Amino acid sequence: MSAANDRAIDPAVVEHVNDLARRARVASRRLALLTRAQKDAALLRLADAVDAATDAVVEANGVDLGRAREAGVSESLQDRLRLDASRVAAVAQALRDVAGLPDPVGEVVRGSTLANGLQVRQVRVPMGVIGMIYEARPNVTVDAAGLCLKSGNAVLLRGGSAAASSNAALVGALRTSLREQGLPEDAVTLLEQGGRDAARALMTARGLVDLVIPRGGAELIQTVVRESTVPVIETGIGVCHVYVDEAADLEKALAITLNAKTHRPSVCNAAESLLVHRAVASDFLPKALSDLAGAGVRLHVADDVADLAEAAGASFEIASEADFGTEWHGLEMSVAVVDDLDDAIERIDRFGSGHTEAIVTESRTAARRFTAEVDAAAVMVNASTRFTDGGEFGFGAEIGISTQKLHARGPMALPELTTTKWVVEGDGHIR
Known part of the structure; x- marks a missing residue:
């Protein structure tokens, strides 16, 4: 236009x-x-x-x-x-x-x-x-x-x-x-x-x-x-994140990540970026990257994720700064390891679009901080970003997501x- x-x-x-x-x-x-x-x-x-x-x-x-x-x-x-x-x-x-x-x-x-x-x-x-x-x-x-x-x-x-x-x-x-x-x-x-x-x-x-x-x-x-x-x-637009906290149930985190990215990747509530706490990265990422790759997802990874992506046999490239703020509209995803909850919130504040952000954690303290500090129209705790939808919220058809x-x-x-x-x-x- x-x-x-x-x-x-x-x-x-x-x-x-x-x-x-x-x-x-x-x-x-x-x-x-x-x-x-x-x-x-x-x-x-x-x-x-x-x-x-x-x-x-x-x-x-x-x-x-x-x-x-x-x-x-x-x-x-x-x-x-x-x-x-x-x-x-x-x-x-x-x-x-x-x-x-x-x-x-x-x-x-x-x-x-x-x-x-x-x-x-x-x-x-x-x-x-x-x-x-x-x-x-x-x-x-x-x-x-x-x-x-x-x-x-x-x-x-x-x-x-x-x-x-x-x-x-x-x-x-x-x-x-x-x-x-x-x-x-x-x-x-x-x-x-x-x-x-x-x-x-x-x-x-x-x-x-x-x-x-x-x-x-x-x-x-x-x-x-x-x-x-x-x-x-x-x-x-929907630049949505899934953050896997150090207190996450990793099986839940894997299911949520795959659903958020692959269930319908072209829509605005699909996840575009995966953030993983450093304390659980070595346990979570090998399986997560392998499963994402198996679902056809092309990965844009931070430098310190490259070795894990290669070992997982994933299709990947080193992410640019812009990649972390990109709405892919398809089977692509950026991936980064974060030092702690503060680092995750800072990255979401910098790269997110204010649409939907998700945390996977069994810590009530982390969940409360995430929901209070993340500035987005919808914040998910232990649930896929794909639930941000008028029908899923019980409203029927929606005219858009503000x-x-x-x-x-x-x-x-x-x-x-x-x-x-x-x-x-x-x-x-x-x-």
Whole structure:
């Protein structure tokens, strides 16, 4: 996106996006009036519509995958893009899961009756119009639509060009279903025209769009944060660590490390760096490096780990400083030995992205220090980083994982897609 920053946005694209945003705002006012029962019924019918469109969606996704292969896109990124029948079914099920979640709209956050008789309460209300800018993850298209509808928001979707055909098929099915239900189809809109200018127009549609959420790589996220005049919730990259403490159960540590790295290596809650306390390095690393190598993981190791990696028969190279802050998006991992807990926390502070950090330890003191001192949206004790997920936390589908500290942090589900307003009721009160 940044390549276009030195020129003006095409006025025709700006007007097109603004027109879609105005229509979305009208739709959002209708959504704000829906009851929970109405929204849940709509979500269930949307899920059925996605199921019914499975063949068309998989066919469209095949077009996207064909382009990706021709362009030499990595296997891990192709995995993010890929939709087969089972994944489409999972996308539809996510809508049903959202339908079963509590509706945050109308919840009274706090309230009281003042001494003068005024009734004051703070109530959750929809944001209004939400803009999503994201890369080649077509499941995000449906997750965002479902979460926004349940929370009473209209959504403008700007997906990556790599998933253009898949997104068009999915949004087509959703809009048709909304129209057939008598609901505003402009509640879910895909920005299909205008290229990168459409994303820039969305980011600067202040007054028409209430919030922009970027989801993707570091360059995309930082571009949106820098250039947007609409408020942004930053969903950061995932440079996640597993720290194996001197008091760790090494069998637990091995299982957690392998799961965190290899369960689904392309996603943001996969572990990218392994830190091992020096006191247990000689016992833990030979087996860990061998098992990681056996799972196909290429290792980027500190100098003092090289001999152990070679003895384990692992594919490795000596890590650069930058390697320890890299989100690999695949079967690669950096590995270092640390002197103590303080050293581990310092490295996490220097190289981590504030997403998810894990400690494996049987020491309550070490666990308490780690959870108190590590600055991240999620901190795991004796558990895989892969659990940082809205579904795993019991929220249903998430719209992203926020690594910032204002308004929302961690997996963002329904409550994070609302704001509040104060409602004050009196009986002729004057001041």
